[in-house]
Amino acid sequence: MxxxxxxxxxxxxxxxxxxxxxxxxxxxxxxxxxxxxxxxxxxxxxxxxxxxxxxxxxxxxxxxxxxxxxxxxxxxxxxxxxxxxxxxxxxxxxxxxxxxxxxxxxxxxxxxxxxxxxxxxxxxxxxxxxxxxxxxxxxxxxxxxxxxxxxxxxxxxxxxxxxxxxxxxxxxxxxxxxxxxxxxxxxxxxxxxxxxxxxxxxxxxxxxxxxxxxxxxxxxxxxxxxxxxxxxxxxxxxxxxxxxxxxxxxxxxxxxxxxxxxxxxxxxxxxxxxxxxxxxxxxxxxxxxxxxxxxxxxxxxxxxxxxxxxxxxxxxPIRLMERTMKAVEKGDFDVELQVQGPLEVERLSSRFNLMVHKIRQLMRQIIVEQESKRKYELEALQAQINPHFLYNTLNSVVRMVGMSKNEEVITMITSLSRLFRISLSKGKTVITAAEELEHARHYLTIQQMRFKNKFAFAIEADEEALSCMTLKLVLQPLIENAIVHGIEYMVDEGFIRIRASAAGGALEFEVADNGVGMPPETVARLLSGEEIDKSGAGSGVAVRNVHDRIRLYYGVQYGLSYESALEEGTTVRVRIPAVRAEREEAGADE
Incomplete structure (x- = not known):
């Protein structure tokens, strides 16, 4: 009724x-x-x-x-x-x-x-x-x-x-x-x-x-x-x-x-x-x-x-237009109104479709602007990471100069120069996995000299993983975190193993140490954005920056994952899409 x-x-x-x-x-x-x-x-x-x-x-x-x-x-x-x-x-x-x-x-x-x-x-x-x-x-x-x-x-x-x-x-x-x-x-x-x-x-x-x-x-x-x-x-x-x-x-x-x-x-x-x-x-x-x-x-x-x-x-057709407008009101901008009915209704439907099309264009424009914003944020994060790393490295060089270890200073500065050459990479944000592993090798060499051979390291990589592309400066903060928070306080000699593999359409880096490890609650807060140590020594800023960089660039389904247990060590895995060097270069040319 x-x-x-x-x-x-x-x-x-x-x-x-x-x-x-x-x-x-x-x-x-x-x-x-x-x-x-x-x-x-x-x-x-x-x-x-x-x-x-x-x-x-x-x-x-x-x-x-x-x-x-x-x-x-x-x-x-x-x-x-x-x-x-x-x-x-x-x-x-x-x-x-x-x-x-x-x-x-x-x-x-x-x-x-x-x-x-x-x-x-x-x-x-x-x-x-x-x-x-x-x-x-x-x-x-x-x-x-x-x-x-x-x-x-x-x-x-x-x-x-x-x-x-x-x-x-x-x-x-x-x-x-x-x-x-x-x-x-x-x-x-x-x-x-x-x-x-x-x-x-x-x-x-x-x-x-x-x-x-x-x-x-x-x-x-x-x-x-x-x-x-x-x-x-x-x-x-x-x-x-x-x-x-x-x-x-x-x-x-x-x-x-x-x-x-x-x-x-x-x-x-x-x-x-x-x-x-x-x-x-x-x-x-x-x-x-x-x-x-x-x-x-x-x-x-x-x-x-x-x-x-x-x-x-x-x-x-007008009722259909009303339902379509309600769908747009709810956020569905992929609708397309069928142009039918009397001439006036057809014109109105065409204008509506044009309006929705312009809205979609504006949304895509907003997405592009957001992507640009992400890139700006990415550059800001990189700028935040680089001074942090440079500070720690130069601090080690200063100590070695004070101890008159000239040969070690030369070796460290040489490794530092090569490390910075890879870090700059002619302004590129993305480098190959082989370059990222070389960067990690020079960094480990510098840190090994800094901590007086307190640890040993090994780098392994699958052949097909070396040609994949990755964000630069992904491994260095993780290695630094493993040294500072996992091995530095150990009585015995520590060991860091780095491995790169490509499978299932994804490139995965693994950084594992046999350090002191972390309790489960620390692991849970490490990537959540909560501050871990008020003193700043264990705040986890570098690790979160790496995680945020990966998610901003590749999407929320990628990033870092941790496995750790006290007195057993820590393993962190980096997962990003497996993109070959040739494909990346072609996309850059376009």
Whole structure:
């Protein structure tokens, strides 16, 4: 939860980009949604109007098709009930039987003369009386307009006793020849009103919409799905306006908005009226509204996810730069930031890499300066060592001159001159191991004369060690320390052995004496920098200087190591890298 909160904070580039993209896209989608909503709603309403019109038209077409079928039936009766234009009872009876048996929607067929007398009928039942026939509207219509198929309003069939079916009467006046005389005959077909009812009741205009049929002449309702309510006066229809209209209009007479669609049925004098409730049509608008809200919600979620992904992708190089900066902050200057991302981030990454590169250059410069400082310290240590050695040597020469030992003085001064020739080495700091051993030999010769042959010495060296390079004046302080602190206080003659060897990539000098030795605590303090003897005689300055010189020049992994025990002597080892003379000279030339 805390991680998500950090990601969504408004003070980060990622969160700013995420919310900016989301708000911008949501605003654009809202504008588009409003425009599309109006367009879709208008289209949906237009489609609803068109659909209602098509349904009403379909009802009208069905009725017209049904009427056309009945007209064809009348023509068939007229054509088939006569033989050579003459009325024949047998042929008429046969024709009527065929027709009524082939149509389920026909309730009865009857032929009447102008006085209302029954000539033939099917089914063959007795008519109540001819007076009742002549009073029927269909009878007068057939006489008034001969050869025209007329339709009556739905009514209860009352011509036959015991029969009370709800029918629509179709009548037509035709002229036939019977017994050689012309005779006007009225053909009556009563059809079951259920057929017309089924044509209209199958139609659905929404959940509450319906279709009803009116007569264009008097405006009487021919069919209504709520016929009983109409008869009981519990429901009214604005028939007058429907009679005057031939298109769609909105009616509010019932207290609600209704779309009224009118269609005239040809050749029958009826009108089909469709009634649709506008609030149901508006449901389409509400559905579109809900759909658009759902779409906006889904799109908003997708936009937020996409914005977070895009923001994460764009800010990834910046986060990588932040981690790299933290690494530099912790001291890791070997990092290299990959140049990637947008142009501005690439430029920033390049500048960062340039900055780190300059920092590394400055660090290398500092290292070079530190190396120079080490060399200056090295020269200072050498300057500190040389006077110390010169003081001890000249002190011995003075004593020998006082004792008139001229030959020994000459030998000592000769050794001293050669020793100083090697010490100077034309200003070089590094000399060969052979020169360092020669320097040690002259020094031991001088000290041997000084201490009146109190000790003997031996120098050994491997052939391959002689050509290795070493700092000069490494062995002399160690030999002096062995003589002064190890052998000078011995009763017996002392012995100093010096050995040089090269193995495992390292040059090692070993200076061993059989002197009085040192306790472990003295050995531990010898190279630690602690002062050993307050008097200065055993302070170990020379030994520490040698150790510091080696570590400054070659590194902390090189230097001196001591092994000593009381009354057993001391061995000190000098370990430095094994560098050949040729390699050193080549490096000097470069």
């Amino acid at each position: 805390n991680t998500l909160a950090r990601k969504l904070r408004m003070n980060t580039i990622r969160s700013i980009m995420t919310w900016s993209f989301s708000v911008l896209i949501l605003l654009m989608l809202s504008i588009v949604a409003v425009l599309l909503y109006d367009k879709f709603s208008e289209t949906a309403e237009r489609s609803a109007y068109l659909n209602t019109q098509q349904i009403v038209d379909q009802v009208g077409y069905n009725l017209e098709d049904y009427v056309a079928g009945m007209a064809r039936l009348y023509r068939s009766i007229e054509q088939n009930m006569l033989v050579d234009g003459q009325w024949e009872d047998e042929q008429v009876t046969k024709q009527l039987d065929t027709i009524i048996s082939s149509r389920d929607d026909i309730v009865s067929i009857a032929l009447f003369d102008e006085q209302g007398n029954l000539l033939r009928n099917r089914p063959s039942v007795q008519v109540r009386d001819s007076a009742r026939v002549t009073q029927q509207s269909w009878f007068h219509a057939a006489l008034r307009v001969p050869n025209h198929l007329g339709f009556s309003l739905p009514h209860i069939q009352n011509l036959y006793p015991g029969t009370y079916k709800w029918v629509v009467s179709m009548s037509k006046g035709v002229t036939v020849v019977r017994n050689g005389k012309p005779m006007n005959v009225i053909l009556l077909v009563d059809i079951n009103f259920k057929a017309i009812d089924e044509l209209s009741s199958r139609i659905s205009l929404g959940k509450r919409g319906y279709v009803y049929i009116i007569d264009e002449g008097a405006g009487n309702i021919v069919y209504h799905p709520q016929q009983q309510l109409i008869y009981m006066g519990l429901k009214n229809e604005s028939v007058e306006r429907a009679l005057k209209s031939s298109d769609s209009y909105v009616d509010e007479s019932a207290g609600v908005k209704r779309l009224i669609t009118v269609k005239s049925v040809a050749n029958i004098g009826w009108k089909v009226v469709g009634v649709s409730y506008l609030d149901e049509m508006m449901t389409t608008r509400e559905e579109v509204n809900r759909y658009m809200i759902r779409v906006l919600a889904v799109v908003l979620v997708l936009v937020i996810m996409f914005s977070m992904l895009l923001a994460s992708t764009l800010t990834r």
